[in-house]
Amino acid sequence: MSAEFQYALVGVGLFSLGLYALIVHAHLLRKILALNVMGTGVFLLLVALARRTGEAQPDSVPHAMVITGIVVAVSATALALTLMLKLSGATGRAELPDEEQE
Amino acid sequence: MIRNRWLLFPLLLALVLGLSYAVLSLPDQAAGLQKIAADKIEASGVSNPVTAVLLNFRGYDTLLETVVLLVALLGVWSLGGTDLRREIAPGPVLDTLARLLVPVLILVAAYLLWIGAHAPGGAFQAGAVLGAAGVLLLLAGWRPRAALMAWPVRLVIVAGPAVFMAMAALLYGLEGQLLEYPPAKAGTLILVLETVATVSIGATLAALFLGCRPPNKKEHS
Numbered sequence: 178m179s180a181e182f183q184y185a186l187v188g189v190g191l192f193s194l195g196l197y198a199l200i201v202h203a204h205l206l207r208k209i210l211a212l213n214v215m216g217t218g219v220f221l222l223l224v225a226l227a228r229r230t231g232e233a234q235p236d237s238v239p240h241a242m243v244i245t246g247i248v249v250a251v252s253a254t255a256l257a258l259t260l261m262l263k264l265s266g267a268t269g270r271a272e273l274p275d276e277e278q279e
Numbered sequence: 280m281i282r283n284r285w286l287l288f289p290l291l292l293a294l295v296l297g298l299s300y301a302v303l304s305l306p307d308q309a310a311g312l313q314k315i316a317a318d319k320i321e322a323s324g325v326s327n328p329v330t331a332v333l334l335n336f337r338g339y340d341t342l343l344e345t346v347v348l349l350v351a352l353l354g355v356w357s358l359g360g361t362d363l364r365r366e367i368a369p370g371p372v373l374d375t376l377a378r379l380l381v382p383v384l385i386l387v388a389a390y391l392l393w394i395g396a397h398a399p400g401g402a403f404q405a406g407a408v409l410g411a412a413g414v415l416l417l418l419a420g421w422r423p424r425a426a427l428m429a430w431p432v433r434l435v436i437v438a439g440p441a442v443f444m445a446m447a448a449l450l451y452g453l454e455g456q457l458l459e460y461p462p463a464k465a466g467t468l469i470l471v472l473e474t475v476a477t478v479s480i481g482a483t484l485a486a487l488f489l490g491c492r493p494p495n496k497k498e499h500s
Contacts, residue, residue, distance in 0.1 A: 179307065182302065182303060185302045186299055186302060186303075189295060189298045189299055189302060190295070192298070193291055193294055193295045193298070196291065196294070197287070197291055200287060201284075201287070222302070226302075226305065226309075227311065229305070229306070229307065229308055229309045229311075230308070230309070230310055230311060230313045231308040231310070232313070234313060234317065234328065235313070236310075236311035236312060236313040236316075237312075237313060237316050237328035237329045237331070237332045238311065238312045238313075238316065238332050238336075238337070239311070240328075240329045240332075241329050241332035241333045241337065241340075242340075244329065244333065244401075244403050244404075245333070245340060245341065245344045245403070247403070248344065248348065248403050248406070248407070248480065249344060249347050249348075251407075251484065251487075252347065252348050252351035252352070252483070252484075252487060253351060255351060255355060255487035255488070255490075256351045256354045256355055256487075259354075259355045259358050259490060260358065263358050263359075
């Protein structure tokens, strides 16, 4: 198995790990971190698979998409963290209400 | 939550196996768009293929991406300030480090911006470094004055998307296509766009970290 596919599988692993954490943890900070780990998995997958050109130069289009995606992920994370701070300021806890518990 | 965990693991395992199968069933070699991009690189005005794709071939992606940054910042501002971050007195180490590092970071950002035309680098990397310099300053206790936040910061933040859109409209009028640069001037136009985008991205990232909305004219006059 070539190196590209090994890195791509690590990307799949990161994505699934993030998804697991997203489902299991109720605290919103952990959910935001989990979403970031999932996004990192997707970026790694894209960058790794872009190397399959068979030349020295990897495909530049996925690379450009990833670099755009990183900046968007950072800004979305900042917005999510602000929402979380506002929620915990309003309700006193950084978790979404669980309907089954009420 | 606990009682569902026995169901969760098989489902996640199925997802991992499915995704792994999908990845491994891809062909070993795929040219993708690399050939098309490499053939047109001469006309793009830059020799780094990633910069060529970002600013030339798929310039509208980058245009919309700067708008996404602006919208995220507007979202943070519209939620009002977060007063959880208390004023901190930095120790002498952080204070000195910030003073030493910020000029270096600005220099690194300028270098990354310039080198982006023909090697890895470009507006986003340089913008991220500038943003990091801003975050370092904010952590060291520096706060922009109200007069600075009132309109200079807003102007810098809006400048990225605004200059990008103006360039797109201008080139649409001249060349008949959105963001289609004339090959002879493409390098210069891309450098202008990238310079404005770098400063704008850096300011936006630092403002996202600061979190609080700049005061309105009414509020601080």
